[in-house]
Amino acid sequence: MVIYLDNNATTCIDPDVLAAMMPYLSDFYGNPSSMHSFGGQVGVAVQDARRQVAQLLGAEDTEIIFNSCGSEGNNTAIHAALAAQPDKRHIVTTAVEHPAILNVCKHLEKKGYTVTYLSVNEQGELDLMELEAAMTGGTALVSTMYANNETGVIFPVEQVGAIAKYYGATFHVDAVQAVGKVPIDLKSSTIDLLTLSGHKLHAPKGIGALYVRRGFRFRPFLLGGHQERGRRAGTQNVPGIVALGKAAELAQQYLQSVDTEEDHRNTLENQLLATIPDCAVNGGGAPRLPNTTNIGFKYIEGEAILYMLNREGICASSGSACTSGSLDPSHVLMSMGLPYTILHGSIRFSLSRFTTAADIQQVLAVMPDIVNRLRDMSPFSNDQAGWLQERDLVRAG
Amino acid sequence: MWDYSEKVLELFYNPLNQGAIADLNEPDVSVVYGEVGSIACGDALRLHLKIQVSADTVLDARFQTFGCTSAIASSSALTEIVKGKTLDEALNLSNQDIAEYLGGLPEAKMHCSVMGQEALEAAIYKYRGIAIADHADDDGTLLCTCYGISEPKVRRIITENQLTTVEQVTNYIKAGGGCGSCLAGIEDLLLEAQSPETVAVAVAQQNNLSQSSNHSAPFATANPSTSTLASPPLTTIEKIMQIQQVIDDEVRPVLMADGGDVTLYDVQGDRVLVKLQGACGSCSSSTDTLKYAIEAQLQRRVLSTLVVEAIAH
Ligand code: FES
Numbered sequence: 125m126v127i128y129l130d131n132n133a134t135t136c137i138d139p140d141v142l143a144a145m146m147p148y149l150s151d152f153y154g155n156p157s158s159m160h161s162f163g164g165q166v167g168v169a170v171q172d173a174r175r176q177v178a179q180l181l182g183a184e185d186t187e188i189i190f191n192s193c194g195s196e197g198n199n200t201a202i203h204a205a206l207a208a209q210p211d212k213r214h215i216v217t218t219a220v221e222h223p224a225i226l227n228v229c230k231h232l233e234k235k236g237y238t239v240t241y242l243s244v245n246e247q248g249e250l251d252l253m254e255l256e257a258a259m260t261g262g263t264a265l266v267s268t269m270y271a272n273n274e275t276g277v278i279f280p281v282e283q284v285g286a287i288a289k290y291y292g293a294t295f296h297v298d299a300v301q302a303v304g305k306v307p308i309d310l311k312s313s314t315i316d317l318l319t320l321s322g323h324k325l326h327a328p329k330g331i332g333a334l335y336v337r338r339g340f341r342f343r344p345f346l347l348g349g350h351q352e353r354g355r356r357a358g359t360q361n362v363p364g365i366v367a368l369g370k371a372a373e374l375a376q377q378y379l380q381s382v383d384t385e386e387d388h389r390n391t392l393e394n395q396l397l398a399t400i401p402d403c404a405v406n407g408g409g410a411p412r413l414p415n416t417t418n419i420g421f422k423y424i425e426g427e428a429i430l431y432m433l434n435r436e437g438i439c440a441s442s443g444s445a446c447t448s449g450s451l452d453p454s455h456v457l458m459s460m461g462l463p464y465t466i467l468h469g470s471i472r473f474s475l476s477r478f479t480t481a482a483d484i485q486q487v488l489a490v491m492p493d494i495v496n497r498l499r500d501m502s503p504f505s506n507d508q509a510g511w512l513q514e515r516d517l518v519r520a521g
Numbered sequence: 522m523w524d525y526s527e528k529v530l531e532l533f534y535n536p537l538n539q540g541a542i543a544d545l546n547e548p549d550v551s552v553v554y555g556e557v558g559s560i561a562c563g564d565a566l567r568l569h570l571k572i573q574v575s576a577d578t579v580l581d582a583r584f585q586t587f588g589c590t591s592a593i594a595s596s597s598a599l600t601e602i603v604k605g606k607t608l609d610e611a612l613n614l615s616n617q618d619i620a621e622y623l624g625g626l627p628e629a630k631m632h633c634s635v636m637g638q639e640a641l642e643a644a645i646y647k648y649r650g651i652a653i654a655d656h657a658d659d660d661g662t663l664l665c666t667c668y669g670i671s672e673p674k675v676r677r678i679i680t681e682n683q684l685t686t687v688e689q690v691t692n693y694i695k696a697g698g699g700c701g702s703c704l705a706g707i708e709d710l711l712l713e714a715q716s717p718e719t720v721a722v723a724v725a726q727q728n729n730l731s732q733s734s735n736h737s738a739p740f741a742t743a744n745p746s747t748s749t750l751a752s753p754p755l756t757t758i759e760k761i762m763q764i765q766q767v768i769d770d771e772v773r774p775v776l777m778a779d780g781g782d783v784t785l786y787d788v789q790g791d792r793v794l795v796k797l798q799g800a801c802g803s804c805s806s807s808t809d810t811l812k813y814a815i816e817a818q819l820q821r822r823v824l825s826t827l828v829v830e831a832i833a834h
Contacts, residue, residue, distance in 0.1 A: 218780075219780025219799060220780070226778065229777075230774055230777060230778065233773070233774070233777065234774075239777070240799075241777060241780050241781075241782065241799050242799075243780060243799055423560075423587065424587065425563065425564065425587060425588050425589050425592070426589075427589035427590055428533070428588070428589050428590055428592075428593060431530075431533065431590045432534075434522070435534065444563065444589070452698065452699060453563065455778070455780065458780075459780045464559075464560045464561040465560055468560070468563045500539070500540075501536065501539050501584075501585060501586055501587075501593060502585065502586065502587040503556070503565060503566075503567040503585035503586070503587055504560055504565070504587050511556065511559075511560075511565070511567075512560060513559070513561075
């Protein structure tokens with residue numbers, strides 16, 4: 125049995141979501157754009173799904189554009205925002221965004237845009253004063269995540285949005301990690317554009333959506349047919365759309381129910397901290413998603429922990445360099461300026477509504493031994509020789 | 522997950538020879554350890570050797586490792602390989618021997634085997650009273666400031682392992698895996714290694730230059746257009762334009778990837794004044810690192826006598 129605690133990477137498909145989408149993979153294969161009733165009934169299912177997604181976000185149906193994934197949503201949002209104000213050539217984002225934002229910004233810098241990457245503090249929090257100082261009349265776009273994928277730290281999006289609006293900038297939020305985990309009400313929000321992705325909320329991979337506030341001067345990114353009211357060309361992924369709609373409906377129900385997911389997360393976190401010395405929750409002092417905990421275990425390395433966990437049938441994820449093929453630890457943890465003693469040994473456990481108390485107990489049962497075994501091997505755990513330098517113990521910068 | 526061999530996983534889950542060796546002051550026995558890496562680099566190995574003095578032989582070897590699965594397995598493999606060897610035989614072991622013992626390593630993890638070979642060397646040098654700094658082979662101009670790796674060392678690893686791409690060099694010794702400002706330098710060394718005539722020219726030029734200046738610019742052959750060796754002296758305006766271009770094209774993108782930034786403030790003679798921003802400006806040690814990383818790149822790409830100073834903002 126696999127204990128799956130890597131839900132920020134992707135989630136399982138909810139059985140009800142699977143059941144909802146199946147007919148659209150078999151019997152109802154019509155094209156929603158067709159003029160005959162066989163396609164028409166599929167078109168109705170698409171509209172239902174659009175309503176379900178809109179309801180989850182407190183948006184109007186016409187404000188939802190279905191697309192393929194979070195990366196597409198983010199790319200589209202940035203390009204749409206810049207197209208809306210072509211005379212402005214400054215973008216503000218943060219140093220801890222997903223590559224689907226950072227790499228687009230880097231690309232745009234080569235095209236002559238300037239980009240300000242806001243830093244975060246040791247808790248992973250933004251400094252609104254720094255944001256305000258970065259804003260100019262030439263700022264076209266402020267793009268921040270709703271919640272960080274690695275630490276779960278939630279940004280104060282409405283305050284960010286208020287500043288963006290004051291300076292006349294478009295405000296985009298990458299909410300891929302937040303949708304379905306925290307309530308979002310776009311009606312009363314400063315957000316112009318918002319990205320979400322199906323596979324993070326128990327729909328399959330390959331389906332996402334972009335919220336575009338009514339009245340926003342939107343220029344399509346993908347040109348072609350008139351699908352999605354001309355805002356995103358390409359034959360619609362009907363099974364995916366139906367799945368996303370159902371997933372949104374279930375997420376909304378779940379958000380209103382008693383939150384065991386957060387209880388499980390807290391049990392896991394508190395018990396690990398209580399039983400294992402020299403560990404800390406990265407971003408633990410900031411508001412966080414209820415399903416995420418990112419814990420740094422001092423003196424040992426993340427990939428080694430993951431392999432030990434994997435042998436126990438437990439899936440988690442690590443911010444260490446060794447898991448990624450790059451040599452630097454996660455850009456998020458680096459930006460937080462964590463000490464090197466903790467940076468390489470950070471493990472993210474991300475839960476879902478399918479996580480059980482037994483799953484958590486199993487992790488709690490094996491973790492102390494795993495950490496002990498690796499610390500036993502590590503020359504830094506009992507650093508009699510004074511190998512650790514002062515710089516390892518302070519901010520990595 | 523990485524494609525690890527069974528041997529790697531076996532030695533990771535059940536490591537042999539883990540721990541330190543207590544020095545019991547036995548006659549004819551000497552206990553010594555060598556260490557490489559650091560917690561900042563993400564892996565470190567302290568290799569303990571028990572040496573029979575009269576036979577100049579390794580009686581026992583044990584390891585303490587901070588690192589990933591393959592770092593732990595490589596360390597354990599090394600301790601098995603080295604037992605019973607004379608010190609001279611041990612010094613002849615290469616990282617390839619460690620990798621082979623493990624049934625191969627993913628290329629991105631080859632640096633784990635290099636770390637083992639280096640710790641072995643460090644321990645034996647220490648035992649023989651040779652300071653590591655005296656290890657003339659790897660001494661020389663620092664090429665990768667992020668990981669403190671010299672140009673001769675990169676050259677040696679390229680030759681020993683017959684590397685042909687920058688990614689391989691990074692996989693083997695990490696050079697280039699940080700800010701990336703040494704990547705062009707590594708590329709030049711790879712080119713140099715591939716062409717025998719280029720090697721001769723580069724070596725001759727480097728020797729000439731190091732006699733006349735403290736700042737060597739060894740990458741002349743691969744990129745003469747931006748080299749100080751092949752070009753006539755730069756006018757002030759050319760110099761500023763070239764500095765600006767290197768900063769924009771080669772330095773800023775990598776800093777930005779990590780949440781930092783740099784802008785050119787002024788050029789006064791050979792003094793290049795820059796403003797470090799974002800994550801780069803926030804702590805004193807990273808400011809130093811970045812200053813030197815930028816300086817090395819500008820010295821390589823524009824003028825070997827340039828000195829970068831970060832100004833307060
Ligand atoms: S990666 Fe080599 S100098 Fe930064």
